[in-house]
Amino acid sequence: MAKNKAQIVYSPAQKAIRVLLWVLLVCISVIVIFPVLYIILGSFKENQELLVGGSNIFPARWVTQNYVDAWNQANFAVYTKNSLFLSVGVMLISLFVSSMAGYVFSRKTFPGKEIIYGIFTAFMFINVGSVSLRPLYELATNLKINTSLWPVILFSAGGGQATYIFLCRGYVNSVPRELDEAARIDGCSFFQTYYKVIIPMLKPVMATIAILSFRQGWNEYIMPRVFTMTNDSLRPLTVGVNMLKNAGDGAAAWNIMFAGATIAIIPILIVFICFSRYFMGGLTSGAVKG
């Protein structure tokens, strides 16, 4: 790499162009960051300042009262707890289900395998939108499990599993079969091979799935909205903060909504900054292969 760099010599004109391109990238980055920065900084403004508007990004006076109000009065403590429960639940179930299915799909031949695999693929492309939430909602009501967030967790994990299974299967395919056979000779059963040999090898793709499914659960909106229509105490942040918009005169609660939206994006941004390579890696490997 270093050797390669040394070979490239830029003429003054090229250097000027490169500086210009760099400036362009900086400008676009500013535009991209702006909305997020605006909502975070705005959450420290007084409501009066937000309602008047203007062109200031930074608060005239920094206040943290918005967060105190959101947390205590607007029920955001509960929403945050629900969001965490929902996203961790989706993450754990997705990891569990997709790693096993990916392993079986990669290592086993059994009658009907291609058909089952084909059905998984087909339902990734068949999209009937929100209408599928209706039967699931009625199912949860009939089973009387709609008093918790569990149906949302299960249906979310179930809806997103295909991508993760494909990721896992592709990764298990790249693990040499000789390892399985060595384990088999040492007396491991099919399942033991999975959790003693394959799982440790799967760490990178499991990390990707963990992150992607956590984001999926954290960002889920329509489904929890439908399932918690009548139950405020089950709402995750995405739904809770949007419900404020409809509550009474929405304009009055701008400061709470700013604080709520900030609470909803900060955790996922921190996860993204720490694990950005898994976000990006999972996305591209799934798509190009998929």
Added chain:
Amino acid sequence: MSTKPYVNPQLAPTTRTPRPADKKMRLKESGGVAAWVMLAPSLIFLAVCSIYPFIWIFRYVLYNYDGIPAHTRFTGMRNITNMFADAKFWSSVGTTFEYALWKLVFIIPLALIMAVLLNQKLRGSSFFRGVFFMPTVISSSISGMIFMFIFATGNGILNGIFQKLGLIAQPIGWLTDTSVVMASVIIMSVWAGFGNYMLYFVTGMTSISEDVYEASRIDGANAVQTFFRVTLPMLAPVLKVVLMLAITGAFKDYEAIMVLTNGGPGTRTNVMFLYIYNLIFGTGSNATRQIGYGALLSLMAAVIVGAVTIVYNIVAKKLDDVV
């Protein structure tokens, strides 16, 4: 943010020899029961979350159903004739096409240009890549809300900045004026999504060999020529996949639009999946749920998206033959 892009080993070009298909080489297969048990959770999920709702839709297509089982009535072909006469639905289909077209026109070139710039290995490329990708990790409901604040007519910051700079005399009704609201929706969805497609392009470009660029440099190609004669042709397979994802993605968008404008003002930004959502959950202007009718429209919407995908594939294939 890490400096090196994470590349899944399965993407890396390898020259592994194909495995021998000869079963005799392998140990005797065992653990058939274990395999089915391990597959069971995902099969149950598939049955409950994908297959069951799909069949359920067909069950209600010819019924009038408002969510109360006792009210369910068979109405024969009424839903179907209603659908063809439903001007609101077909106008929402038109809106969806308008939205998808404008979104694609802006998001694909922007993603491609950004990917090319990042590929120049300028200082801080991985930082820029992280920044451009960042909006895609935010929930579409929250990004809809953020832009609702930014685009607010009276106290929104965009009007504030434009007025301060003297660009506009009167505040623009970003979300209330029927002639600009579509632009606002497009701005939001491009912001929220272009990082995704950019990343596909970046990944595609890293697999183009450095030798090809060197050869074109030696032949005296300038940057523009290099892009059109080298990068773009070699990127064609990736471009085709990305376009396909972008098209189907654009037709499915409705969460963020629901939060930003809720289809308004009037029905100016009422895309078809939003219209259907309001029918099924009775949250629109008409408070009665029409689930049977909504189920039929969902199928129609799925058919429309499917048809667009097929047309795109034919066109892409034709282009392949020409180029």
